Amino acid sequence: MTNSTGGEQLRARPPRRRGSAVKGSGTSWPLALAALVLLVLAIPGALLVAPGFRGPDAPAPAPTPPSWQQAPATLSAPQVLATLQPSAPTPVPAVVAAQVEPVLKADGGGTFTGMVQDALTGQVLFDRGGAEGRVPASNLKLLTAVAALRTLGPDHRFTTKVVQGPAVGQVVLVSGGDVLLGAGESRPGQTMGHAGLATLAALTVQALQAAGTTGEIKVLVDDSLFTGPALNPNWQPGDVEAGEIAPVYPLALNSARFDPAVTTGPRPEDSAKAAAEEFAGRLRAAGAGAGLTVAAGVERSPGGAQTTGAVLAAAESATVAEQVDLMLQVSDNYLAETMGRMAALATGRPGSNDGATAAATAELAAAGVTPDAVKLVDVCGLAMGNQVTARQFTDVVRAITTGADARLRAALDGFPVGGLSGTLDTRYGDATTSGGAGLVRAKTGTLNTVLALSGYVVDADGRLLVFSFIGNGLTPGAAGNKVALDRAATALAGCGCR
Template identity: 60%
Template structure:
């Protein structure tokens, strides 16, 4: 079990060093106690025995790799006792100041409810919304689907049309088959276009147009705060963009292009000029002729894009995947139809949707209302449900203390017990903190959980810590009462 791009383990070393030997000592003492009861102390003293090893799933991982499944599990392991789970979580799942935290814990194999605190109450989920989008996209589009960006000819031989196909992870340079962001690169697309123009005897100057008609409706969701847009949390959405709607793949904060389609077309025109094609100044919108494909480039798979979205909590990418999910569901590629498509796909999986209210599919909108129980059911569908295509989302869950949006958490003594063990999607807005994911407990049972805090005191550090401690409790749980 693992997560792609997971190589940051340095933050765990100190905490793990503090926990490892006390844990082993406790195991040794338990073994000694058992031997005393059986009257075998003399034999033990004469021939020292090795302490029972800590289960592999309760050890810090030495490496992270994609697996598409959750292992190991013990089908014969005893179920945690709900009263004991509640006793432990009631001691940790407390807000730091104002507000409240709801939560649900399920046994993944049986679906049995092990903990329920206002689990059916509607809550603002923040970026936990992306879990719903991930499931819907994988079900509607399929894990191996790729989006194609094309350069089409037009009725005017001297005009080429860069046509968006839903790939918002285009790179500015050469295509990189090993990458997720930048698998399709404008430099390669331009070079192939230049070769096609040369073969057709077109010497230029060439006019570059852009076709962004795949997505319809308003580019900017009216449910979003304009302050969030100005801060670069997201941007107006189009069916093609560089760097997930950013100026640079390495600068993930601050202002974004407000028209990613035109920005991308201008960058393509520059690469076309660099490839030796005389290019007219300016970029305009237009339509190409589908039969006249001059060049094309394919994105990373939907599975890879979903993993990137979950690991980095990318709002722009989430909304693009939502629009593509709508299109694959026979709907218009609008914000409203994206939420409709997500709701439909969840219903197809048998997940109740009647009470939820969806204003976007990234979680940036405060108008979203979804229960912790729904998120726990979604995580259960991903980890152990019958729809095998959803397993592709497993690698996208951030790993506590190691990857993604959890890379700098689970490093203090109060939470480090879950480092490397907890896999969970985070969510953060001004007064909202959420954490939904899964752990394999000390007995080898897979537990899924969702914790959502609303009305919290902005900036109070104890709220994330409360959720991290609670997930760590589940990871260490034998919980037999």
């Protein structure tokens, strides 16, 4: 059927089927929702995968370090003590006493004596029983240092030699007073181990090769330099057992220690033979490729070699000055006893304990220190029978610091520094003594009932003061006694006592 109206021909629309989707119809929303869900789920995955395509993130910039960790733009001026001026004011004795008296108190039993002097003039600034003889403990090593430096000289060295033995095939290790020998190679920059047995053995093998020597070698040892008892009867058996001291010989490794790093506990009972046995082992190793063998065991040379055999090799110790410094810094008893005996030999006395004590007393007088009331039964200070006054110690420190004998200046570096070195390294750390840290330089002394401190300090006005404080009859282990000594020395360091 057609409709002619409007000049256009129209076609009838077919009927719509049920369920069919037509564009723009409301039935298309489930597909859109599904697409939205897939998109939401894909975003986190894309974020996880994306770094793999674009590489790692750039590292965060490092934070700027604080100013105290940054390199300085300029170097600060060195901080050193000002040059001593003789014109610096001398402290007033009454003011010094007012500073020292309240702090120099015993913790429990016992008493302290003390003396303070002006180093340049000798004027006494403090005196509490300064003329009273006291057990000085290791402060006695100051007297031994003076004796060694005066008789031997700061630059003297001890020589350990190897010589031809009295019979064919024998070599003799001859002691020369060096008890700081090392087992290995010589270490020229060190005091302990300056001369090494491995080096000495290598030189010996070279000499034997040059002489055409082959076959078996027997090692002997000559330690006849020292005489008299090797173990002082004035030493307590407990101190020997604890390793404070050992029988004294003129030849030893590590100051008669098995290990230089272990300074407590047992020591070799015969340090000379122990050193000779070590030398024999080093000689055996050095001679293995040179047609030389070394017999087992070491014997003493009958009657001493007396240096009559041809010298095959020699090694020199550190200087006396260097050894004195070590002795004072660590308070080495064995080294002190050796130094005393070597000083005795240098003055024509026997190398014995009696010779050592006589030499120390004589050199005290020669250095201008009155030896009245001095009683010495050893030269390391381990014995309780020694007697020295605080006045004599201040006179000794004056002789070292400002006296006429310039050789004694070599001992200055040996004084431990409060809070920094040697036997004072762990002291001067609390609020009452920290003012003396780095300023107080003093030799310590410690026995069960004895504490001592003798040394020097520059006061707040630039005046050099010398002091000695000695406690006897003290309560063993009482913590306040060392603090009392340190407080007294600290008071001097901060003293503008006018």
